[in-house]
Amino acid sequence: MKQFKDKVVLITGSSQGIGKATAMAFSRLGAKVVLNGRNLERLRKTEKELQQAGAVVQAFQGDITREDEARSLVEKTIQRFGKLDILINNAGISMRGHFATLKPEVFRTVFNTNVLGVANLAIPAMPHIRESKGSIIFVSSVAGIRGLPGISAYCASKMALRGIAESIRIEEASTGIHVGLMLVGQTEIEFGKQTISANGNLVTINDRSGFKVATKESVARAIVQNVKHRQFITTLTGFGKLNAIMQSIAPGLVEKILISQSDRIMKRS
Template identity: 40%
Template sequence: MSDTQLASSGAAPLPHPVRPSVPALPAGTAFFAGQVALVTGSESGIGRETARQLCQQGAAVVLNGRNAERLAQTRQEFEAAGYAVTSCVADVTDYAACEALVGTALEAFGRLDILIANASISQRAYFADMQPGVFRQVLDSNVYGTVFPLKAALPHLVRSRGSVTFISSISALNGMPSGSAYCAGKAAVANLAHTLRLELADTGIHFGVVHIGFTQNDPDKRVLAADGQPVPIAHRPPRWQKSQAEVAAIILRHIRRRRRRTVISALGRLIVLVHTWLPRLGDWIVLRTLRRMRHFYE
């Protein structure tokens, strides 16, 4: 049976498979020792740093991305550090590609314990200006780019009583100008996680959401403009940004504690507070900043 057939059929490996490529670590030295994690969008950025820290804590990790050259560079870097990794070029908005991605994990390591749905496309465009196809592209990357890897991985996560974390954004908590499709997609996956907790409560799978705030980005990170062209991300004051390492550490703590929701940064927690108790004040603040600080959104 091929990797793709194995993933799509729901077939699972024998209990406690032998995984010679996972490094043996003394008990208690690393929380994720012996576990296998798949991190989508881990060729760069937050996904790469999260994968690195999982490896440092003993996990075997499946790296993923769409850029074959960048993914190969990340894999080579990790292997040089002695980490147990494999990789798969896959577009997570393509279900067949996600089946192959999960099959890669099973072929290399024999099981799957952790899925972090991190891959997504962001935008820098006002709704009225966006081409319909661009809106769909951003929305698909955030929604189907989360749903399809999970659908392919679900039988194996049921078997391991594993952990699923959707990477969302603080912009999903109350919306943000120039981010309509991105905010809608990130809000959708947060509600999806809640639904799955109810539907799959008996499986023992952990479903969590991490709402990420402003984070330092790779210099070449790009988002989509209204016409679909890649452009630099909007300006963010450095003092408001967390490092990728800080964000990755919070994601791992979220998984270890099997938390339902983690909101990163004081700004994110303030948004939750204001949106819950003083929504009109929240809208007033956003409209005021939109008039006075348009570069913040553009």
């Protein structure tokens, strides 16, 4: 795809998982990639992997929940490459636990990363995206279609991303900016990946190897296609697509199914 040759792509949460796979996908198409994450060791490892594959890549450590660090990330990207064509807001954190058992800090932690972190970065990036008439992508989830049991704070944060994306599409309609929203389903995870428990502590996510889940590479390809065709919403996995359709035509039925399958859903999450 020649359209990505020398495009500058900034991807948050790109030291591993979907973010790393997306960085690799864009770099193979000739894009210049900016990696970001909090774990410097993982960042450097991923940066080295991409460099060895021939990619033009730069890693910047930073915590997007801090407004100053998010703004600095944009500034460093411009200093390094002179422009920003594509921003992929991928960094995020999940949680587990019934709403009634949650400490309020769980909501604060999830929203700080999944919503405020996105705003901290996207706002200073907007003038550069306008200038390039580029793309801003929000990596959301099928959990943003409707509330699901055991992940209320996560669902709420992903629904918030849709509201942000829809607002930007209207506000920037005349500027040529492309806004994309990825509704990602269950995806394979790194060994030892953590989530937030009801009491606010980090716990390891259940292994998903026994379930049918999407690969990181398939999600990365879908993100590339969303940008290529300048689509708005891309819904992934059969469950996600069925959920979106059924929620629009028979929300009451969806709720009854979710109630009957609540325990099973929580075990798989």
